[in-house]
Amino acid sequence: MRIGIFGGTFDPPHFGHLILASEALDQLHLDKVLWTVTADPPHKQEQTISPVNDRLAMVRAALQGNPAFEISQVEIDRPGPHYAVDTVKILQQQYPDAEMIYLIGADSLRDIPTWHRPRELIAQVAGFGVMGRPEVNFDLLDLDSQFPGLTAKVTFIDTPLIQISASLIRERAAACRPYRYFVPYDVFQFIEKKQLYHGFGTEKDFPVEQA
Ligand code: ATP
Numbered sequence: 001m002r003i004g005i006f007g008g009t010f011d012p013p014h015f016g017h018l019i020l021a022s023e024a025l026d027q028l029h030l031d032k033v034l035w036t037v038t039a040d041p042p043h044k045q046e047q048t049i050s051p052v053n054d055r056l057a058m059v060r061a062a063l064q065g066n067p068a069f070e071i072s073q074v075e076i077d078r079p080g081p082h083y084a085v086d087t088v089k090i091l092q093q094q095y096p097d098a099e100m101i102y103l104i105g106a107d108s109l110r111d112i113p114t115w116h117r118p119r120e121l122i123a124q125v126a127g128f129g130v131m132g133r134p135e136v137n138f139d140l141l142d143l144d145s146q147f148p149g150l151t152a153k154v155t156f157i158d159t160p161l162i163q164i165s166a167s168l169i170r171e172r173a174a175a176c177r178p179y180r181y182f183v184p185y186d187v188f189q190f191i192e193k194k195q196l197y198h199g200f201g202t203e204k205d206f207p208v209e210q211a
Helices: 016-025 050-062 084-094 108-110 117-126 139-147 166-174 185-194
Strands: 002-008 030-036 067-071 101-105 127-129 155-158
Touching: 002 016, 002 084, 016 030, 016 101, 016 127, 016 155, 030 050, 030 084, 050 067, 084 101, 084 117, 084 139, 101 108, 108 127
Parallel strands: 002 030, 002 101, 030 067, 101 127, 127 155
Antiparallel strands: none
16 A cells, blocks of 8 residues: 655645646555644745644545545644655555655755754655646755655656745635635635635734844
8 A cells, every 4th residue: 555645734625736746546556645734844834824724625625536545643643743755654654565755845945954853754765756836946956965865765746846835825715716626616615705815914924123
């Protein structure tokens, strides 16, 4: 069994995430994708994040109708901060015979030196499925010199670049600009009903630099 692990804040989940997960399923011959919703993302400590139950509800809505997509509560059922390396270890215990493929956008792969215990994470997974993101360029060979063996584990997923991000959606929702077609309809309805990003754009999200 080959399992894709797709970790994210998913605030909100959008078509970029869904395209990445579905292309990974097909191109990397995965049996399923586990969406691990991060309760307490270590790299987003400065940012206002919607309550985890709202994000879970949106991911549940986004995944409906695809039996190969499952939610994993592994990052919700333990106290934070939630590091990918620990998550993979726990999932490997839950699925001892499975090969684990970690799915990420190119921005996340570029930032891997800042991740917690990256060498251990790289050793643990069978591979990384990486989807390009607009304006993200980096030198994989340079990363490989820091983490020998990384290149051999990376497979780029072949898709058009999708210029959608959760932050763009939050900004648009807050500014009453259209984002309806960036997310599945049920996710759109959830955001609108709860006015989830109504106050987005306060100082906490765009901190004013101190002189
Ligand atoms: P934010 O804009 O708030 O930083 P995001 O849209 O990047 O959020 P996350 O939940 O942080 O969403 O992302 C989870 C994973 O999905 C990350 O590895 C990220 O790189 C990847 N990802 C998100 N959007 C895209 C996209 N449009 N194309 C490719 N990968 C993406």
